Amino acid sequence: MNSDHTPSLLEPAEQSRRWLRILSILDACRWVGLTPVTTGSLHVIAYLSEVLAPIWMLEPLDGKVLKQSTAPYYPALQQDIDRLIGMGLVRVDDLKIGRNNGDIPIVLPKISLIVERVEPILTVLRELPGEEVVLDFLREVVQAFSRLSDEQVPSSMSEDATYGSPAVDTGQVIDLGEWLSADETATSYTVDRIRQLAGDEMNPAEIIDVYVNHIVCRVNHE
C-alpha cells in the first residue's frame, strides 16, 4: 500500500487499466454464472473491488466514489463499457427501459463478454507479473457478490459499512484511498475487527465472503 499517496483527483485511472478491470470482472461474472449482468451490478462490483482491495494488499483503482441516493455509479466506468461494446469485446444481450429516482427514463442493458475475442487478452493478462493476483481477487469479490439476488443488488450498498455510513451525505465523495489511506475506511476498520475476532485465522477470501455476506444479511434484515 502506498501510504504517501499524492492526490490525483483530476486524473482518472489509466484507461487501459480500467478497461482490463471491466473485462476481468465480466470474466469473473461468467465463471460464477452471473452473465449477462446488468451494468448496475457492474458498478456495484467495481465499488466492492475498490473498498475491499486492501484485504488483498492491493490499491484501489479510483480511490473515490460519488455517493448517490441508491447505488454506486462511476461515470468513467459507464463510458468505458460503451467503448468496449464499440470495440466488439463486450456485447449487449438485453436492453430494458427503466426509470431512475427522478422518474427519468434510463436504459438498463445486460452485458457479457464476447469470449472468443477477450480470451486472448485475458490469457496475456494472466501471464503478466502481478496480474494473476488481481484476477484472483476479482473472482473472490464476484463470488461473494453472487450471494445477492438481482433484485437486492440496486439498493444493497446502502447496507455497506462505508457506502452506507451516515458520516458521508448523498452527493459527497466517499474517500476510498484518494486522499486518506485506503486502510482508513469504515470497511478497513471493520475488516481489522473481523480479523481480531477470528483470532487472525481468516484468510483474505474468507474475510471478503464474510463481509459481503453481512451486507446480504442486513439487506434481508437478519
Add this chain to the structure above:
Amino acid sequence: MSDEKLGLWKDDDLSTMISRSTGNRYYQALPEEVQFVHSVAKVLAMRNAKDKTALCSAPSLYVLGPVPENVRVVPKREPTFSLGGVNVAGKIWFGAQAMNSCNGFAIFTGADSDAIFTFVSKTLASGSRPAIYFDGSSSEALLRFYPKGVDTPEDCEDILFGGANFNETILKDLLDRIHEKSLITPTAGSAAKDIWQDKEKGFPVERAEGAIQKIVQVGLVIGLGNLKVKSEETGVFGRYDLAVIEQDPLDPSKNTNHAILELKIVKAYTNSGNKVSDAANQKAVQKGIRQAFAYRMEHGSRFSALCCYDLRPAPSLHKYSTSKCKNAVKLDVKFWAWPIFSTPESARIWLEEKYLSGNT
C-alpha cells in the same frame, strides 16, 4: 460496543456474524476442484439435515464452471444456494468453487446417470469439467466426484456423505487410499515427486513432512466431503498438523472436533545425504504420539492418530499396529504407518516380498 470507525456497522454484532458463517473460503489456497468438492458436499449435508426426502427424491449433478452458452433453456440462478435453502434434486447445477450462487438446469423425469451424463456432455457441452453426482435413492447414498468430468467416468472418487457417521475406520481406509493413489512412489500422483530431492539416492526434500501433509490434506478434503480438514492451528500445547472438524448443518455456530492427525516422517537420510539414526527416528515417533494426545485433549477431539510415513529404503514401521506401540495404547492414540518409496523399482521389490511372504 458502538464504534464510530465502523461506519454503518458500528453497532453490529460481528462476533455472531463470524461464528454463524457457513462460508467455505478457508480452502482458498487449495486447487479449485478441491474447493468445489467441499462446497457441494456442504450444501448436500445442509439439504440432508433440512429435508432428506426432497434431497433424495431425484439425482442431482454439480458442474464446476460457467453456464454453457448457446443453450435454448435459460437456467434459473439461485443466489442462496450455499445456504442450503434450495431444493437441489432433479437438477444439473453450474457454479464456481464456492457454489454461493448456482444456475440449475432441470433433469427430465426418470433420467438415470447415463442419460444425465450424456445430456451434460452433448447438449450442455460440459463433459470435461469437474463434476459431482449425487443419488440418494438407495439406503447408501452415492456421492461421486469426477475430476475430469463425466466424459471420463472411469476416473472417479467416492466422497463421504453424512459426516455424522465419521469414525476411525473411515479415516484409516481413506488414508490407505491416499497413500496408494498419491504417495507410495514419486509417480503415484502429480505431487508425490515433490517429496524427493534425489530419488535414486533416496534423499527426501528438506520439508518432506510438509509436502506429504499437503497431499494428505487434499486427499482428505476430497474424501471427507462436508467435513473441514483444518491445518496447523496453534494452541497451548503447540501446533497440530491436521484436524477434522464438522460444522453442524443446521446450526453453523456448533462444531464437532472429530479428529487430530499428527504426521511424522521416518527417514534414512536428510536432504543433503547425511544419515539419520534409528534413535532420532524413534524420538520423532514418540514425540508424535505425545503431540497427538495433547492436541486431542486440548481441542476436545473424539480421537487422534499419529500418521507415520516411512521413507527408509527398507521400511518397517507399517508392520507395527497400535497395540504394539505401548505409549500409543496408554494415551489412546491410533498409530498408523505407511511406506513411501523413492523409486517405483523399490516399491515393486517391496510388493514382491510382501506377496511371497503371504502378506498381500
